[in-house]
Amino acid sequence: MKLLEDRINRDGKVFEGNVLKVDSFLNHQIDVGLIRELGREWKRLFDGENITKILTIEASGIGIACITALEFGVPVVFAKKTKTVNIAADVYTSKVESFTHKTVYDIIVSKEFLSEGDRVLIIDDFLANGKALEGLISLCEAAGARVAGIGIAVEKAYQGGGDLIRGKGYRVESLARVSSMTVGGGIEFAD
Numbered sequence: 001m002k003l004l005e006d007r008i009n010r011d012g013k014v015f016e017g018n019v020l021k022v023d024s025f026l027n028h029q030i031d032v033g034l035i036r037e038l039g040r041e042w043k044r045l046f047d048g049e050n051i052t053k054i055l056t057i058e059a060s061g062i063g064i065a066c067i068t069a070l071e072f073g074v075p076v077v078f079a080k081k082t083k084t085v086n087i088a089a090d091v092y093t094s095k096v097e098s099f100t101h102k103t104v105y106d107i108i109v110s111k112e113f114l115s116e117g118d119r120v121l122i123i124d125d126f127l128a129n130g131k132a133l134e135g136l137i138s139l140c141e142a143a144g145a146r147v148a149g150i151g152i153a154v155e156k157a158y159q160g161g162g163d164l165i166r167g168k169g170y171r172v173e174s175l176a177r178v179s180s181m182t183v184g185g186g187i188e189f190a191d
Ligand code: 5GP
Pocket: 018, 019, 020, 021, 022, 027, 060, 097, 098, 099, 100, 124, 125, 126, 127, 128, 129, 130, 131, 132, 133, 161
């Protein structure tokens, strides 16, 4: 999506450790108008999938998911990150290895909010190695819900997460696919 690629080129900053910061419009300050365009694009792409719920992961996925949910007219459920050792019986749980913090944490969703019969659209800000998505998919599997699609704002296509998740048969629609980026240099996009 050219609108997002242009914005990343203009305002994105590449840091050591393979991190692209988009804090001025996506991850800290949020350009709501831009996110609305992302939401409209996912609505166009996943129209006809009969989405019943949008699932994301706290914290930075929530804003994007909520604006997208307005287009679909469905609720947002966000997986919570927790360090609690004793996981309650009334939640689905999965483990995720954090890309940014290099730690493993549990994510949970209440059984009340994800069920068999749900057709879930997973939304997240970034796709790198695919660990966050694997965790979210496994919560859906535990609930018996169907993952009808996955919408990602920025995929770092060279990191392999996209190939991994698509290889499992999921439809991943990333609105900007970074093919290479260098600190102090440019950011290139794949098709
Ligand atoms: P993955 O689980 O696919 O390895 O990483 C995805 C998660 O890590 C996203 O939810 C996002 O929060 C974070 N992440 C991965 N790469 C980047 C990056 O380059 N920039 C930012 N801001 N977050 C990232």
